[in-house]
Amino acid sequence: MSAAVELEPVPQQIHTISLFVNNVPGVLVRVALVFSRRGFNIESLVVSPAAEGRFSRMTITCSGEPEVLEQIIKQLAKLVDVVRAIDHTGDSSYETEIALIKIEAPLAERTEILQVAEHFKARVVDYGAESMILQAYGSSEKLDALISLLRPYTISELVRSGKLLMARGKSTT
Amino acid sequence: METQEDSNQKLPTGGEKIIQCLEREGVEYVFGLSGGAIMPLFDALVDSKIQLILTRHEQGATHMADGYARATGRPGVVLVTSGPGATNTVTGLLTALMDSTPVVVITGQTITSMLGKDAFQEADVTGITYPVVKHSYLIKNAADIPRIIREAFHVATSGRPGPVLVDVPKDIGQGPCDAPFCDEVELPGYDVATRGDPEAIAEAARLLSASKRPVLYVGHGAVISEAGKAITTLAEKLRAPVVTTLLGKGAVDETHPLHLGMMGMHGTAYANKAVAGCDLIMSIGGRWDDRITGRLADFCTDAVKIHVDIDPAEFNKIIRPDVSILGDARLVVEDLLPQVEMADTADWLEQCEKWRRLYPLKYSKQGGLRAQHVLDRLDALTEGNAIITTDVGQHQMWAAQFCRSRSNRHWISSGGAGTMGFGFPAAIGAQFGNPDKKVWAVVGDGGFQMTLSELATAFIHNVPVKVLIINNNFLGMIRQWQEMFYENRLSGADLEGNPDFVKLAQAYGVKALRIRRPADADRILREAHEHDGPCVVVAEVVKEDNVFPMIPAGAAVSEMLIEKPKHALEKPSGST
Numbered sequence: 001m002s003a004a005v006e007l008e009p010v011p012q013q014i015h016t017i018s019l020f021v022n023n024v025p026g027v028l029v030r031v032a033l034v035f036s037r038r039g040f041n042i043e044s045l046v047v048s049p050a051a052e053g054r055f056s057r058m059t060i061t062c063s064g065e066p067e068v069l070e071q072i073i074k075q076l077a078k079l080v081d082v083v084r085a086i087d088h089t090g091d092s093s094y095e096t097e098i099a100l101i102k103i104e105a106p107l108a109e110r111t112e113i114l115q116v117a118e119h120f121k122a123r124v125v126d127y128g129a130e131s132m133i134l135q136a137y138g139s140s141e142k143l144d145a146l147i148s149l150l151r152p153y154t155i156s157e158l159v160r161s162g163k164l165l166m167a168r169g170k171s172t173t
Numbered sequence: 174m175e176t177q178e179d180s181n182q183k184l185p186t187g188g189e190k191i192i193q194c195l196e197r198e199g200v201e202y203v204f205g206l207s208g209g210a211i212m213p214l215f216d217a218l219v220d221s222k223i224q225l226i227l228t229r230h231e232q233g234a235t236h237m238a239d240g241y242a243r244a245t246g247r248p249g250v251v252l253v254t255s256g257p258g259a260t261n262t263v264t265g266l267l268t269a270l271m272d273s274t275p276v277v278v279i280t281g282q283t284i285t286s287m288l289g290k291d292a293f294q295e296a297d298v299t300g301i302t303y304p305v306v307k308h309s310y311l312i313k314n315a316a317d318i319p320r321i322i323r324e325a326f327h328v329a330t331s332g333r334p335g336p337v338l339v340d341v342p343k344d345i346g347q348g349p350c351d352a353p354f355c356d357e358v359e360l361p362g363y364d365v366a367t368r369g370d371p372e373a374i375a376e377a378a379r380l381l382s383a384s385k386r387p388v389l390y391v392g393h394g395a396v397i398s399e400a401g402k403a404i405t406t407l408a409e410k411l412r413a414p415v416v417t418t419l420l421g422k423g424a425v426d427e428t429h430p431l432h433l434g435m436m437g438m439h440g441t442a443y444a445n446k447a448v449a450g451c452d453l454i455m456s457i458g459g460r461w462d463d464r465i466t467g468r469l470a471d472f473c474t475d476a477v478k479i480h481v482d483i484d485p486a487e488f489n490k491i492i493r494p495d496v497s498i499l500g501d502a503r504l505v506v507e508d509l510l511p512q513v514e515m516a517d518t519a520d521w522l523e524q525c526e527k528w529r530r531l532y533p534l535k536y537s538k539q540g541g542l543r544a545q546h547v548l549d550r551l552d553a554l555t556e557g558n559a560i561i562t563t564d565v566g567q568h569q570m571w572a573a574q575f576c577r578s579r580s581n582r583h584w585i586s587s588g589g590a591g592t593m594g595f596g597f598p599a600a601i602g603a604q605f606g607n608p609d610k611k612v613w614a615v616v617g618d619g620g621f622q623m624t625l626s627e628l629a630t631a632f633i634h635n636v637p638v639k640v641l642i643i644n645n646n647f648l649g650m651i652r653q654w655q656e657m658f659y660e661n662r663l664s665g666a667d668l669e670g671n672p673d674f675v676k677l678a679q680a681y682g683v684k685a686l687r688i689r690r691p692a693d694a695d696r697i698l699r700e701a702h703e704h705d706g707p708c709v710v711v712a713e714v715v716k717e718d719n720v721f722p723m724i725p726a727g728a729a730v731s732e733m734l735i736e737k738p739k740h741a742l743e744k745p746s747g748s749t
Binding site for chain 1: 299300303304307308309311328360361362363484485486488489490
């Protein structure tokens, strides 16, 4: 994390879990209940079809006590519809995320915004008279840093995809 | 040429297909109650060799299926309608989930096109039951019926067993189904452990053989996997004492000299002293429940802990074992046997025997009829040959203490969920599974009234269960806690105004007897035991008796109270 950028304090470690699940109704609820029963809040959740259509991928980030997380992973793995549950916290998996950021700024102020955007390789995907939308991608930490730099301007809407993750090499996601 | 309609008529309906699938699973009985949405399945039962046991409430049906499953090891099946019929099974599902018993609940549902539109008797039953099932299905396509029923039975009975719910929309039950039967199960990611890891087993064998003060702690997993014989051999070979959980009773003969009885909150003093004093404790199919460990920070702090379980999620959930062995309890213990050597436990066994002599289970012989006396006499009468089920409360703990289980699947009690109302219907289910055995339900006056309508079921099917009501006109365990921890400020514990249970049973056509004096217990219990049909025995016991020993919830095992303390106690800090 860049020392130059002041981020909001992170109270607990963020954990990243990947799930390989049967693509059937109800699987998302079963997964969510494992977290909610233990009072865990899911920070982000991405669900998408896997290479083989009868399976789905879920990438979940959450914060909480490591001991409880260990139990959560085991309980997730125990679900009949969950094929694999892997805790990727701290491993070297490739991670990425997309953010859409709507900024309300008069045309006169935009030079600085565009400079920040340029630095983070964010693209302008909508450019109106009162507002503009930036699209940025990269690690969640990079997006945090970008958003932090844009805070002085009026961010009227922010949508993030949630973290996507894939294990490198022969490791399994 | 055949029209589409003609060919459909030759096909079984979805309901018929489901019932045929149940027949292929070897189902003898379904316990249930009908209603609009489940009618296609009830209709198919008319032509089936499967016998329908019509209950008076769906909770009763679910407990019957559970009792049948616990007594036989085979899955119990429930058939109920949509909406309230289905939601009435939720308590039974929780009971089965907490105690890992194989129950398959089939519920009717509104027609597919009305799902989510607040149709009459519609309830989101899969949604309501997610937290209380091992797995569940909503059948959206009749072609999936054979696969789903096969999977439901496979999931319910394999690995760590548990309840599975199958929700069947009425149009699926009514419409045609031309799918072939399914024998194979393909469930990616659903792995069932069998044999344990050889290295972990070798390490456990080394630790066991080196232990001077070992304890074998036997849980429900040992009952489910039929591990008792292997555990008895292990105990004898090691010369190690055995203690069990409430649900582990019966896995190992409780009259065996190495058996110290039940451990935990209301376990025997000698079992708990052994647990508190051991240098090694091995759980075989137990889950270190809070009723077992008491205050965790003080539980067996210096003892080596070995944990054998078929569910990997149990490892590190409550305690961090020194050795964990994932596998079927019986197979793991059988693999352990040739590797262990006789441990040097002579002093330890002598110590345990000393505790057994110093702190026997006891009760006052004065001041009227006591539950313990009646249960002591029931134990003498049945000699472990009867299946005993219980409800939840004081009578349950006294029965656990005084009715010594001699063989597997002869002790049936709601442990994890602590479901009042379980004991009587569970006994009916157990009796259906074991027509040649005597079955006794030991219940309290509180719990019995939650499912007593099943007296009609027992009467109509002439199920020869015996119901022993320990009647103290109180919710006794509540009263005991309020006396001990709440300055005897009784709140909602008094059941004064109970019906006359003898007359009540007679109104259902069921024979009923009453015990008032200790001297009458033997005679009346025997009369009931030998009666060829259902029989209720009401034991009018002293109102204000307490269960001891007791480890207050959240206290350490070593803080066990052998008898009623002279001073007031602080409110317990532990879970419930």
